[in-house]
Amino acid sequence: MISKHKSQKKIIEENVIWQVAYQTLKGVTALHSMNILHRDIKCANIFLTKDQTQVKLADMNVSIVTANGMARTQTGTPYYASP
Secondary structure, eight states: OHHHHHHTTOOOOHHHHHHHHHHHHHHHHHHHHTTEEOOOOSGGGEEEOTTSOOEEEOOOTTOEEOBTTBOOOOOSOGGGOOO
8 A cells, every 4th residue: 555655656545544553453453462462563463454444454474462561582593683
């Protein structure tokens, strides 16, 4: 959606931005209710359905399940971690 609007030199309407943000946060809330931290939320990991009415969170590769609400982990080698 971002690339399409950018190439057409159009803005994304505010109500669409709010809807995507709302659904993304609902997804994060659902994950947190199951004691799961996503840890890699970014535009590239937020998918829209073909009709652009639903938001899906993707790339759960670095997500973790917390214990007693606490998360303490290290994934991979810090020298190769993305900024």
